[in-house]
Amino acid sequence: MHASVTPRIEINLAKIAYNANQLLQLYGAKGIGIMGVTKVVCGNPAIAEVLVNKGIGVLADSKLENLRKMREAGIQAQFVLLRTPSLSEVNEVIAYADISMNTELAIIQKLSAIAHAQNKRHQIILMLEMGDLREGIMPADMAGFIAEVLALPGVQVVGLGASFACFGGVKPSAVKMDELSAIVQGIEDQFSLPLMYISGGNSANYNWLMEVKDTGKINNVRLGESIYLGREPVFREAISGLFTDAFTFVTEVIEAKVKPSVPYGEKGQDAFGNLPQFQDRGMMRRGLLGVGEQDVLVSGLTPQANIEVLGSSSDHIVLDLKKSNLQVGDEVSFSLNYSALLSAMTSPYVLKAYTH
Template identity: 30%
Template sequence: MFVSRPTVAEIDLGALRRNYAALKVYAGPQIGIVPVIKADAYGHGAQAVAACLARAGVPGFAVSTVPEAQVLKGAGIKETFLILGPLYEDDLPLVIRGGMIPVLWEAESAARLSALAVAAGRRIPVQVKIDTGMHRAGVMPDTARDFIALVEALPGLELCGLLSHLAVADGELAWERRYTAMQASRFAEIRAALESEKTTAAMVFHLANSAGLLRYNFPGCNQARVGLALYGSYPDAALRGRIKLHPVMTVKSGIILLKKLKPGQSVSYGCLYTAREEVTLALLPIGYADGLRRELSGRGEVLVRGRRAPLIGRICMDWTMADVSEIDGVAVGDEVVIMGRQGDEEISVEELAASLGTIAYEILCTWSERVRRVYKQP
C-alpha cells in the first residue's frame, strides 16, 4: 500500500535556477529577466518558484492579477510585482500599499489610481502598455503619446516603463517574422518619441516574451518577460539549439493494481477498449480531474520501468489504465511517469501538447491542485 497518493508533480527547483541563469547569460548584461509567475507559476507553484528565484537575486516578478501578487506578498515574497492584467476597483487599495507596479492602458483606471494615491500621500510606479499588434489590451500607437502624457500629468503616479506583447514571435515563417518586425518598429517609434521629450535612463522598456528573447534582438529594450522558457520548455522546436533548458516539472503516478484482461473483456466507460488477447492492465490513480486529458484515451502513453506503455480504455475522472503486458517485472507500486523522463525515455510537455493539438502552456497550467506538488531543492 502506498503511504500517500502517488500522483504528484515533482518540481525541480535546481532546474529552475539553472534555466534562469542560462537565460540571463543568453540575454546579456543589458537585458533584465522578469520571471512571469502568473497562473501559479504556470502550474509549478508560485510561492515556491518565487522564493527560489528571490534567493537567486531576482529583483521582481510579473503576475496577471493583484490577488496573485497579494498572496505572494502575504507569503513573505518582498520583491516587486508587475501586474500585467487589468485593475479592478477592489484592487486599488492593495496597489496603494506598495510593492506592485500596475500596467495601465485606459484613462479611468489611471484616474482612480491617481486619486487614491494622492489621498494616501503615495506615489505609485506605473507602466503603460502599447498595443503594437496583439489587439488585446493596450493603447493603440496613434493615441499612445496622448495617453502617456495623461499618465505623466496625473498626480501620485510615476511612469517607470513601457511594454508591449508579441503575437507571433514563436513562429519562423516569413510573414510571422514580418509581423514581429512591424510590432517592434511600432514600439521603437513610441519609445524614441518619449526619449526625445524626457530623460528615460531610469525607465524600463520590454517587448520580448520567451520566444522574442530567444529569436530576436530588440535594440532599446532593457527587459524581457520570460515564462515558458523559465520552466524548461521551448516556444518553438527550432529554438532548441540556441539554449539548453531543463524541464522543471515531472508528473508521476504509480501502479495501484495489476489485473489480467482475458480476450473479449473490455475496460472502462463505453467499453472503448476490448482485449483481443490476454492483457496485463495497470490501474493508475490519475484522471481528467487531475489534468490528464480525456482526449488521450486509447492513444496516449506513460512510462513504466523506462518503457512506453499505451493507455487503454477511456480515461476516467480518477482513474487511468495502461497496458503493461510487454514490460518485464512490472509490479504494484512501480512509478509511472505521465510527463517527464524515466530512464532513457521521455514524454515531454511538447509531445503531450502536440498529441492534443494544443500548446505547452496549457498542459502545464491545467494540472489540478489535486496533483500534489513535491519540490526538489536546488
C-alpha cells in the same frame, strides 16, 4: 517503486536555478533584464526565492493572490501585476503590486485616486497593441493616452510593453521589435520621459534575441516558460543547454487488468460530451491512474515509460500498459508541457514536492 504521496509534482529547484542563471547571462549579454514570471507556478514562494537568489529582482504574476502570497512569505523583490487590473481589485493592486500593466484610463484614474489618498506612488507599464490582439493601447492612441496619465497624481509611468505569442500567436519578430523601439523613442522624445522598462515580450523572444545584433530600445523580457521548462513557446523547441525536466508529474496505478480495447454496449457521450472513437487492438493490458482532468490537463502529459495514454475522465487516466510490467501501486512519471504545468501547480489535489 512505492514512495511518497501521489499525485505529486516533483520540482527540481536546482534545475530552475540553473536555467534562470543561464537566461540571465544570455539576455544580459545583450543588455536585456528579466522579469521572472511566477504565474505558471502559482506564485510558489520556494520557486520565487530561487529566482531572487539568482539575481532576478522583479517578479511578475497575473494573480494578486500570488503576489500577496509571495509578499507574505517574505520574498524580497519588486512585484508586478502582469495584466490589466479590474476596477474591482484596484485597492489590492495598490497593496500588493509595486508596478501594474495597464491599458484603460478609467482603471488608471482609480489607481491614481487610491494611491494618492494613501500618499503612495504606484508605477505603471502601459501595454501597446502590436498585433497579437490581447491587451494593448493602439499605437496611434498612445501619445494622447500618456498625456492624460501624466496629469494624474499618485501614478508614475515607468515603462511600455507589448505581448506576443499569447492570444494571436503573433511572433516577436525583428520587424515588430524595431517598430516597438521606434514608438518608444517617439514617446520618450515627445514627453522627455525616461522609461525604465521597455518590455519587448516573453519567452517567445528567444529566437529574436539569438538572431538580432541591435536590440534597439528593448531592455526587458518577462520569462516563465523558458526558465521552468527550458523551452521557447513559438515552436516549443528546447533551448540549448537548459534543463527541460525541472518538473515531473508522478501518480500511481490503481488498476491493472487485461480488457478489450473497444468499449462494448450501446454508445452515447463520454463524461465531457464527446463521442469517442476507438481502434480495435484486441485484448490489451490496461492501467488506470487515480488522477484525471480535475487534477491536471491530461493532454499536456507525456509518459516517461513506454506506455500510452488512451484517454481520461475527471478523475481517471486510462493507459495502454503495452509491454511494461506496471502493477497496482507502482508509480508512473510524466513530463509536462506549459498547460499541464499550469494546471498541476494550480490544482489543490496535487502535492508539491521539492528536490535539489
